[in-house]
Amino acid sequence: MNELLETAIAYPTVVFTILLGVLLVYWTLVIIGALSIETFHVDTGVDGTIDGAASASGDAAAESFGAESTGTAEIGDQGDGGDTHGGTTNLLEALGLTGVPITVSLSFLVLWSWLLTIVAIDWTRNLLVDTTLRPWAHTGIAVGSIAASIWLTGLCIRPLRRVFQKHPTTESRSLVGAVCQISTLRVDSRFGQASVELTGANLLLPVRCLEQNQLTKGSEALIIEFDETKEVFLVVPMDHVLTSEKRSTSSNLPSNQRSQANKQS
Numbered sequence: 001m002n003e004l005l006e007t008a009i010a011y012p013t014v015v016f017t018i019l020l021g022v023l024l025v026y027w028t029l030v031i032i033g034a035l036s037i038e039t040f041h042v043d044t045g046v047d048g049t050i051d052g053a054a055s056a057s058g059d060a061a062a063e064s065f066g067a068e069s070t071g072t073a074e075i076g077d078q079g080d081g082g083d084t085h086g087g088t089t090n091l092l093e094a095l096g097l098t099g100v101p102i103t104v105s106l107s108f109l110v111l112w113s114w115l116l117t118i119v120a121i122d123w124t125r126n127l128l129v130d131t132t133l134r135p136w137a138h139t140g141i142a143v144g145s146i147a148a149s150i151w152l153t154g155l156c157i158r159p160l161r162r163v164f165q166k167h168p169t170t171e172s173r174s175l176v177g178a179v180c181q182i183s184t185l186r187v188d189s190r191f192g193q194a195s196v197e198l199t200g201a202n203l204l205l206p207v208r209c210l211e212q213n214q215l216t217k218g219s220e221a222l223i224i225e226f227d228e229t230k231e232v233f234l235v236v237p238m239d240h241v242l243t244s245e246k247r248s249t250s251s252n253l254p255s256n257q258r259s260q261a262n263k264q265s
Contacts, residue, residue, distance in 0.1 A: 007118050011135065012142035016114035023107050096154040099161035108156045112149035117142055178223050180205065180235065187215040187235065194221060194235065206232040213237050 008017050092098045097105040120141045128134045180194035183204060187194070192207040192215070207221070208230075214237070215221060221235035 003122070004118065007121055008114075012138050013114065013117045013121065015142070016110055016117060019110045020114050023103075023110055026103065027107070095150055097150070097157065100157045100164045104160065104164075105153060105157055108153040109146075109149050112152045112156075113142070113145045116145035116148055120145060173226050175205070175233065176223050176226055179238065180207065180221055180223055180233075182207075182215050182217055182219045182221060185217055187213065187221070192235075194233075196223070207235045208232050209235050209237070211236070211240075213240075 007013055092102070092105070097109075121138060124137065124141070128137050175196060175198070178196050180196040183193045183195050184191070186192065187207060187209045189208055189210050192209065193204055194207045195202045195204050197203075207223070208227070209215060209221070215235075220238040222238055222241050223233045223235050225234040226232075227234060
């Protein structure tokens with residue numbers, strides 16, 4: 001027991017011990033209802049935003065990284081901050097740790113890292129007689145434990161994804177056809193956010209554009225589809241829509257009127 005305690009408070013296990021302690025306090029507060037499990041939820045979907053519309057009409061803050069109380073339900077930061085949010089989400093997706101709140105993934109990751117590090121250090125205790133090499137060996141053990149923990153965490157959260165799976169609401173689909181205003185510096189097939197007014201509240205939605213575009217903060221775009229798999233809205237620039245409508249109208253005109261319309265344009 002003493003050896004376990006010594007290992008837990010010694011380098012490098014002490015790092016995981018501290019993190020584990022913080023997480024234990026967090027989950028204790030969750031259990032007694034002082035915090036919400038969604039507090040640090042990295043969400044690429046839209047349901048959390050729509051569900052927060054009522055509170056957003058007051059002074060409530062959107063629960064997300066960097067979200068502030070601005071009277072707008074938000075998912076992540078705007079502008080450059082949104083890039084950071086997108087990068088965090090992409091990293092979690094690459095590691096296979098999405099589909100559950102980040103606190104759940106982080107809890108499994110820290111717990112597994114703590115356990116594996118303690119076990120590995122205990123197994124190698126008698127092998128590392130050279131005290132000068134011991135810190136380096138323990139650092140290698142910690143890195144290896146983290147790598148193994150990522151894989152084990154992915155296995156643990158896989159059956160939990162159904163519990164936290166979100167289903168698109170009717171309200172989400174009703175936004176198709178609405179005009180939104182871009183809130184980030186860019187929109188592409190992997191990143192983008194836009195605001196749209198709904199029942200008096202501005203909602204910040206995750207949007208994607210599958211074509212080359214010049215969309216930037218303040219641009220207007222048309223929501224053309226809701227991707228239920230990725231829980232994002234597909235948009236096209238409004239100038240593209242207007243250009244297409246103009247061409248369609250022009251093609252239906254008689255030849256003389258079409259020529260005159262082309263000259264005016």
